Amino acid sequence: MAITLKQIEAFHSVIVTGTVTRAADKLGVSQPAVSRMIADLESSVGFPLFVRSARQLVPTVRARTLHAQVERSFLGLQHIEATADALRQNGEGQLRLGVVPSLLPTISRDLIAPFVRLHPLASISIEVVATLNTLDWLSFRQTDIGITFEAMSHAGLETRMIGQTEAVCIVSSRHPLTRLGRAVEPRDLSGETFVSYMPDSGFRAEIDHVLAAAQVRPDSRIEVRTTAAACELVAALGAVTLVPSPSPQLAADNRIVMLPFRPSLINDVVLVQSVGPGRSPLAQAFVDFAAQRSINFLERTPI
Numbered sequence: 001m002a003i004t005l006k007q008i009e010a011f012h013s014v015i016v017t018g019t020v021t022r023a024a025d026k027l028g029v030s031q032p033a034v035s036r037m038i039a040d041l042e043s044s045v046g047f048p049l050f051v052r053s054a055r056q057l058v059p060t061v062r063a064r065t066l067h068a069q070v071e072r073s074f075l076g077l078q079h080i081e082a083t084a085d086a087l088r089q090n091g092e093g094q095l096r097l098g099v100v101p102s103l104l105p106t107i108s109r110d111l112i113a114p115f116v117r118l119h120p121l122a123s124i125s126i127e128v129v130a131t132l133n134t135l136d137w138l139s140f141r142q143t144d145i146g147i148t149f150e151a152m153s154h155a156g157l158e159t160r161m162i163g164q165t166e167a168v169c170i171v172s173s174r175h176p177l178t179r180l181g182r183a184v185e186p187r188d189l190s191g192e193t194f195v196s197y198m199p200d201s202g203f204r205a206e207i208d209h210v211l212a213a214a215q216v217r218p219d220s221r222i223e224v225r226t227t228a229a230a231c232e233l234v235a236a237l238g239a240v241t242l243v244p245s246p247s248p249q250l251a252a253d254n255r256i257v258m259l260p261f262r263p264s265l266i267n268d269v270v271l272v273q274s275v276g277p278g279r280s281p282l283a284q285a286f287v288d289f290a291a292q293r294s295i296n297f298l299e300r301t302p303i
Helices: 005-017 020-027 031-045 061-090 101-118 131-139 202-213 227-237 248-252 281-293
Strands: 050-053 056-059 094-099 123-128 145-148 157-166 168-172 193-197 219-224 240-243 256-260 266-274
Touching (some): 005 031, 020 031, 056 061, 094 101, 094 281, 101 123, 101 248, 101 281, 131 266, 145 281, 157 281, 168 227, 193 202, 193 227, 219 227, 227 240, 266 281
Parallel strands (some): 094 123, 094 145, 193 240
Antiparallel strands (some): 168 240, 168 256
């Protein structure tokens, strides 16, 4: 039996609401109709989707995995509705941007804000997206353009560099390295509690290479996904870390200090978008605008 859109809608509604009754109210159909659609979907996929518990339906592990894919589809439908609404109201459409957290302040100030002034009728949404997730967001059309540190080798993606950042060392405000009087070097990190990024991070690979070349082994038992988490731990533990880019937020945090690091670790800031006929005129206008701006992150962000 083929899976139908109505079955998927019923499945999504039960997951979101937790009961058949509320799902039926949400969909405007009867409870037996929802139960029948769930039963038909379970027959189609070949495994149970829910465990009955009291008055609730508890999704199985397989159901949650399936629902993650369903959610992406529903986000795509919501984007279509939002784009149609934007076109109906102002004719320019909607632009969805996915930006890594540490770049967001500079990108917002120096790129997004002036673009909005040029396109006052455009609808623009900005999501904070980890570099690791950028490919998924683009592949599933959840974002039009990703702005990140790492160029992505993928047949369906196009990458354009719009600037560069330089890594800095972050230490707690009371750390002895604040009195060093020079740039921090790999040897200064020997034996320090070092907050590192996850092993699948491209920046982590750069750090590991530099430290290995200097034969330095800091205490790297703590690994995080985001710069914000790394800096919070540095402040709390008196630890140290390297981050790919300074930012105004880091400069304003009096619990930590940004220090220059040598050798320099230069990171490309890139725009990533899907290739093919689905590219919107507004997305192309943003890419062209970004290329013309040529933001110098090295000069604009204080250290």
